[in-house]
Amino acid sequence: MSLSRRELLRAAALIPAAGALASCATPAQTPAPQATAAATSAANPLGVAADKPLEIWIFDGGFGDAYAREIHEPMLKAKYPNLEIKHNATKEVAKTLQPRFAGGNPPEFINNSGANQMDFGALVADGQVADLTPLLDAPSWDDPSKKVRDTIDPLAIEIGSYDGTPRVLNYVNTVWGIWYSQKVFQENGWQPPKTWDEFTKLMDDIKKSGKMAPFTYAGKHPYYIYEALLTVAAKIGGADIMKNIDNLEDGAWTVEPMKQAATLFAELGAKYLMQGTAGLDHIQTQTAHNKYQVALLPCGSWLENEQKDTTPADFGYAMFPWPSVTESDAMPYGTLHSQPGEPYMVSARSANPRAGLEYMRAMLSKEGAGKFMEMVSTLTVVNGVGEGLQLKPGLKSAADALTAAGDNKVYFRWRQWYAELHTEVQAASGQLMSGNLKPEAYLERIQKKADAIKNDSSVKKFKR
Amino acid sequence: MRFITGFLVLPVTLYLIYVIAPYVQAFYIALTDWRGVNASPRFVGLENFQRLFGDGIWWKAVSHNLILLVLLPIIVLVIALFFAFLLNAGGDRGGVAGSKVYRVVFFFPQVLAVAVVAVLFQQVLRPDKSGMLNAPLISLGMEPIGFLSDTRVALWSILGVLVWQAVGFYVVLFSAGIGSIPRDLFEAAAIDGASRPALFFRVTLPLLWDTIQVAWIYLGILALDIFAIVWVMTAEHGGPDFSTTVMAAEIYRNAFEYFKFGYASAMGVVLFFFTIGFAILSLRLSRRERIELS
Numbered sequence: 001m002s003l004s005r006r007e008l009l010r011a012a013a014l015i016p017a018a019g020a021l022a023s024c025a026t027p028a029q030t031p032a033p034q035a036t037a038a039a040t041s042a043a044n045p046l047g048v049a050a051d052k053p054l055e056i057w058i059f060d061g062g063f064g065d066a067y068a069r070e071i072h073e074p075m076l077k078a079k080y081p082n083l084e085i086k087h088n089a090t091k092e093v094a095k096t097l098q099p100r101f102a103g104g105n106p107p108e109f110i111n112n113s114g115a116n117q118m119d120f121g122a123l124v125a126d127g128q129v130a131d132l133t134p135l136l137d138a139p140s141w142d143d144p145s146k147k148v149r150d151t152i153d154p155l156a157i158e159i160g161s162y163d164g165t166p167r168v169l170n171y172v173n174t175v176w177g178i179w180y181s182q183k184v185f186q187e188n189g190w191q192p193p194k195t196w197d198e199f200t201k202l203m204d205d206i207k208k209s210g211k212m213a214p215f216t217y218a219g220k221h222p223y224y225i226y227e228a229l230l231t232v233a234a235k236i237g238g239a240d241i242m243k244n245i246d247n248l249e250d251g252a253w254t255v256e257p258m259k260q261a262a263t264l265f266a267e268l269g270a271k272y273l274m275q276g277t278a279g280l281d282h283i284q285t286q287t288a289h290n291k292y293q294v295a296l297l298p299c300g301s302w303l304e305n306e307q308k309d310t311t312p313a314d315f316g317y318a319m320f321p322w323p324s325v326t327e328s329d330a331m332p333y334g335t336l337h338s339q340p341g342e343p344y345m346v347s348a349r350s351a352n353p354r355a356g357l358e359y360m361r362a363m364l365s366k367e368g369a370g371k372f373m374e375m376v377s378t379l380t381v382v383n384g385v386g387e388g389l390q391l392k393p394g395l396k397s398a399a400d401a402l403t404a405a406g407d408n409k410v411y412f413r414w415r416q417w418y419a420e421l422h423t424e425v426q427a428a429s430g431q432l433m434s435g436n437l438k439p440e441a442y443l444e445r446i447q448k449k450a451d452a453i454k455n456d457s458s459v460k461k462f463k464r
Numbered sequence: 465m466r467f468i469t470g471f472l473v474l475p476v477t478l479y480l481i482y483v484i485a486p487y488v489q490a491f492y493i494a495l496t497d498w499r500g501v502n503a504s505p506r507f508v509g510l511e512n513f514q515r516l517f518g519d520g521i522w523w524k525a526v527s528h529n530l531i532l533l534v535l536l537p538i539i540v541l542v543i544a545l546f547f548a549f550l551l552n553a554g555g556d557r558g559g560v561a562g563s564k565v566y567r568v569v570f571f572f573p574q575v576l577a578v579a580v581v582a583v584l585f586q587q588v589l590r591p592d593k594s595g596m597l598n599a600p601l602i603s604l605g606m607e608p609i610g611f612l613s614d615t616r617v618a619l620w621s622i623l624g625v626l627v628w629q630a631v632g633f634y635v636v637l638f639s640a641g642i643g644s645i646p647r648d649l650f651e652a653a654a655i656d657g658a659s660r661p662a663l664f665f666r667v668t669l670p671l672l673w674d675t676i677q678v679a680w681i682y683l684g685i686l687a688l689d690i691f692a693i694v695w696v697m698t699a700e701h702g703g704p705d706f707s708t709t710v711m712a713a714e715i716y717r718n719a720f721e722y723f724k725f726g727y728a729s730a731m732g733v734v735l736f737f738f739t740i741g742f743a744i745l746s747l748r749l750s751r752r753e754r755i756e757l758s
Contacts (some may be wrong), residue, residue, distance in 0.1 A: 458497055
């Protein structure tokens with residue numbers, strides 16, 4: 001027994017480390033295949049090599065992958081009958097495709113999204129992501145006299161740019177706000193608040209009514225609440241609040257508007273949260289919302305689609321923007337956090353990158369974007385597509401809010417740029433909401449992490 | 465001889481390629497700043513290890529592993545020994561009434577995949593009316609306990625789940641061990657007037673010592689490489705606020721969320737030495753004369 005036990009020990013000692021390390025295979029040193037563009041023409045402005053296959057990987061998340069199979073791929077196939085399209089879908093983008101990049105044969109077109117997406121910063125730094133300038137300067141799918149860049153939200157181009165070069169197509173437009181049920185609000189005579197005082201009064205009323213809790217958020221994923229906190233801070237202090245945070249400016253987190261916002265959210269956490277919020281995830285809280293256990297929930301415009309299976313038919317999703325805090329807020333009522341998202345990329349070192357760009361051009365057409373909007377019930381970055389379409393109430397409410405906001409839109413990018421900062425802000429925000437961190441300590445703690453990242457030479461820095 | 469060599473070529477080759485080679489590679493990657501996609505990682509020497517030394521979250525993870533390393537084996541062994549004793553020698557004719565049923569029931573948790581256990585307990589520990597443990601509290605008008613959302617409680621919830629899952633297997637293991645102890649030893653002791661506790665401490669425990677040692681080492685390694693329960697069950701993967709994070713979770717986070725494969729490999733190397741160190745220590749400490757039965 002004794003002998004075999006020792007053998008077993010030695011073997012067992014190796015098991016945990018193997019599990020952790022085996023997945024890190026050293027990269028292959030294969031040279032990248034040289035991508036050559038075929039001749040361009042009016043019918044084929046990007047010079048697609050129609051004789052080479054086009055490999056497409058769609059993230060099988062909230063939007064599924066049917067939109068690619070049923071809308072965009074047939075559009076391309078109709079134009080290039082000889083082009084072989086290899087469709088794939090995955091929930092694990094990084095695990096599936098990372099080895100392809102390391103091995104030097106990446107697929108052409110990737111919807112690099114979801115919790116397991118590949119790090120764009122690392123991909124761009126290594127020259128793996130194709131420049132989208134040829135696409136943006138190409139004539140649009142619908143109108144040859146207009147360039148693609150003039151048919152989409154300029155923010156989409158800005159957000160998809162790395163060091164001034166457009167690399168990533170963020171196709172879906174998302175707006176954030178506070179969601180409620182029109183039915184509940186009508187039955188109780190509640191009104192969407194425009195000022196913070198009205199907001200707290202509304203929540204007091206809801207609390208007093210005893211029918212439901214006033215407010216909840218995805219407590220297990222505090223991103224949902226720090227997003228709102230930053231939006232309120234930017235509304236108080238202006239869009240530069242987010243810009244300075246993105247640029248890792250000194251003291252960007254500890255400015256006065258951030259303190260005001262953090263204080264308001266600490267109060268929100270202390271007084272108005274649904275019981276157990278901190279331990280519930282987005283699905284659990286959203287389901288509670290659908291069951292009329294809670295009145296208000298901050299979320300992005302994907303909410304209605306994500307909840308379509310649990311929402312009562314007469315629920316009537318709608319959203320309102322975060323209310324004004326003071327009369328001297330830097331940005332007016334109606335200001336939205338709006339951000340092009342859902343990233344798509346073309347691999348620079350794939351065999352047929354031009355076909356990937358052409359696929360994007362099809363996505364950005366009126367037909368491609370309009371059908372997408374109807375099918376997955378979300379806004380896109382393509383201008384003027386929603387008009388004349390039959391939209392669900394929540395999507396309509398979001399589209400209206402976006403129109404009403406006009407240029408008063410704010411966004412931040414550090415979440416994608418500095419994943420480590422995101423982890424820290426999530427952790428700290430959860431503690432702020434549950435009262436374990438005071439607003440000042442909360443901001444100082446995050447500032448410390450932001451400074452550490454700023455001083456860390458191994459982290460690539462971005463500017464906007 | 466040639467036959468045996470021929471027979472071993474395949475497994476040994478597979479082992480070299482899929483087990484040994486990744487180890488060696490990991491040691492090398494730990495000395496680079498590889499981020500997972502670039503083909504030529506830059507050599508940075510021991511920078512990753514220096515950085516690791518000052519990484520507060522890493523040390524937090526290490527401390528959690530150490531807490532589990534101490535408590536998990538002790539708690540599991542005590543409970544499992546107690547149950548095994550009751551099942552086998554606790555009653556008049558072998559075990560307590562219904563011991564055969566218990567033996568099967570205790571083994572159930574072992575049959576479930578770790579991810580399933582994590583998802584199950586997510587529901588059991590929910591802080592609202594749908595939570596199995598909190599529902600009675602709430603209906604009594606008490607505040608629910610944030611089993612996984614209170615930073616002071618979460619690690620103990622993890623420990624509880626780990627114990628729940630591990631105990632069954634060791635009950636069965638110890639039952640088998642007790643079963644192999646000759647009955648006449650118990651009878652002789654009983655005739656000499658030994659009480660139940662005396663039976664347990666003077667007969668069962670010494671004769672089971674070898675098995676207990678193996679169990680302790682197994683559980684120690686389980687505590688060092690715990691990952692799935694934490695990653696699947698907790699908020700923010702090792703949260704809230706890093707209150708349940710463990711070494712393997714930090715390795716995963718740095719490798720697959722931050723894409724710092726070099727740094728994550730450095731963590732892996734440290735974990736490797738922790739585990740080796742634990743194994744050597746256990747071997748030294750557990751050196752003990754065996755009791756000869758015949």
